[in-house]
Amino acid sequence: MTSRTEASRNPNVVQRDLAQARADFPILRTRVHGKPLAYLDNAATTQKPEAVIDAEADFYRNANANVHRGVHALxxxxxxxxxxxxxxxxxxxxxxxDAEIIFVRGTTDAINLVAQGFSLPRLVAGDEIIVSALEHHSNIVPWQMACRRAGAVLRVVPIDDAGEFDLDAYAALLNGRTRLVAVTHLSNALGTINPVRRIIDLAHAHGVPVLLDGAQAVSHLPVDVRALDCDFYAFSAHKLYGPTGIGVLYGKTAHLQAMTPCQGGGDMIRSVSFETTEYNELPYRLEAGTPHIAGVVGLGAALDYVTSIGIERIGAHERELLHSATRQVTGIPGLRIVGTAAEKAGILSFTLAGIHPHDIGTMLDDSGIAIRAGHHCAMPLMQRLGVDGTARASFALYNTHDDVDRLVAGIRRVCATLRS
Incomplete structure (x- = not known):
């Protein structure tokens, strides 16, 4: 894939110093239990820079009004x-x-919109939808619901013990009854980067559209939907240094025009009578009601911020932290790294023999270190890998080698304390 960042598309973009970026995030000055915060729960949600916080506040102070329908200045x-x-x-x-960009509440909302508005009206009994064993619940349950209503079948691409997508098994699943493929670009639980261009090419050879869950990928990898040739791409602002409650569904124009709106009212209409309704043009026909305007403004500020640093630089920095953490924890007695794919982003999931992940997370929190512990909304994946859950440290642009060192020291303290 030959992705291009905004910086490479726009020669006027001035890139900022990544090493200074940490100072842009006010919450990182917080102390937890009297200790400096090491925030390593970025796969759940990222922190927000001043630029995003200020953009939302400025909107409410200086431009707050509803969009599209007013003739007044605000x-x-x-x-x-x-x-x-x-x-x-x-x-x-x-x-x-621009009309291929639909604002939604988040990745989950985007996937449900495709499931209910695009796939369900076209499904009949015996049709098939393909997902993978790596999926977040948000990319499983909407397809289960659609399949159940239509009498269709959900097929699952297996993974190997390293957490890698089985391309051969996937190719064998594709057939004349396949109606859509929905897979993650980057696993939230393991960090596995799927071979999405190959996945898309194989599906398109059968005339099958592909949705990519990009919730994790957009903050780590350059994403070029035209180079990928995906049919739909979904992501959330809050995992991209932006606000909660806002996200994006990208769709090819022909697919979006063919979708049945799932919600009615507000700006999604052109005209209404008691007999009939004429829907608006794209993108508005799929954006019912008053949108999260301030959230969209905050998302725009987040994209400006990420672009000012450069997504490739961010990804390289996170991989450096991941490699350091992986090297340092390797050899800790009883520690198992869960997810060892060759292509992997900045997520370290692990277990400690005899110690529950929640106990790991609680003890690390006592040291000011924030990680995630549990099944990470990927229960079928945990079952496949033979664990109830994992402890997960996930890296972002503002994390440092000191955060990694504190994490490793904290894990060693957990082992010493709970095994003594």
């Missing part, structure tokens, strides 16, 4: 900010048109 100002952010999203993922 409404026009709000509309410009809202649609300007849509254009930033288009550029960030290299979509073909």
């Amino acid at each position: 409404s026009q100002r709000a509309t410009d900010a809202y649609e300007g952010a849509r254009h930033k999203v288009r550029s960030f993922i290299n979509a073909g048109a």
Whole structure:
């Protein structure tokens, strides 16, 4: 895949110093239990830079009004900010048109919109949808619901013990009844980066559209939806240094035009009578009601911020931290790294023999270290790998080698304390 960052598309972008970026995040100055915060729960949600916080606050102070429907100055100002952010999203993922960017509540909402508005109306009994064993619950349950209603069948691509997608098994699953493939770009639980271009090519050879769950990928990897040739791409702002409650569904224009709106009212209509309704044009026909305008503005600010640093630089920094953490924990008695794919982003999932992941997380919290512990909304994946859950440290652009060293020292303290 030959992805391009916004910086490479726009020669006027000035890249900032990654080493200084930590100072941009006010919450990182917080102390937890009297100790400096080492925030390593970024796969759940990332922290927000001042630029994003200020952008939302500035909107409410200076431009708060509803979009699209007003002729007064504030409404026009709000509309410009809202649609300007849509254009930033288009550029960030290299979509073909602003109308291919649909604002939703998050990745989960985006996937449900495709399941209910695109797939379900086309499914009949015996049809098949393919997912993988790596999926987050949000990319399993909507397809189960659609299949159950239509009498269709959910097929699952297996993974190997390293957590890698089985391309041969996937190729064998594709057939004349396959109606859609929905897979993660990057596993939230293991960090596995799927061979998505190959997955898409194989599906398209059978005339099957592909949805990519990009919730994790957009903050670690360059994403170019046209180079990938995916049919749908979904992601959330809050995992990309932006606000909660806002996300994006990208879709090829023809697919979006063919979708049945799942919600009615507000700006998704062109005209209404008691006899019939004429829907609006894209993207508005799929954006019912008053949107999360301030959240969209915050997302735009987050994209500006990430672009100012460069997604490749961010990814390289996170991989360096991952390699350091992996090297340092290797050899700790009873520690098992869960997820050892050759292509992997900045996520370290692990277990400690005889110690529950929640106890690991609780003890690390006492030292000011925030990680995630549990099944990470991927229960079928945990079952496949033979664990109830894992402790997961996930890295972001503001993490440092000191955070890694504190994590490793904390794990050693957990072992010494709970095994003594």
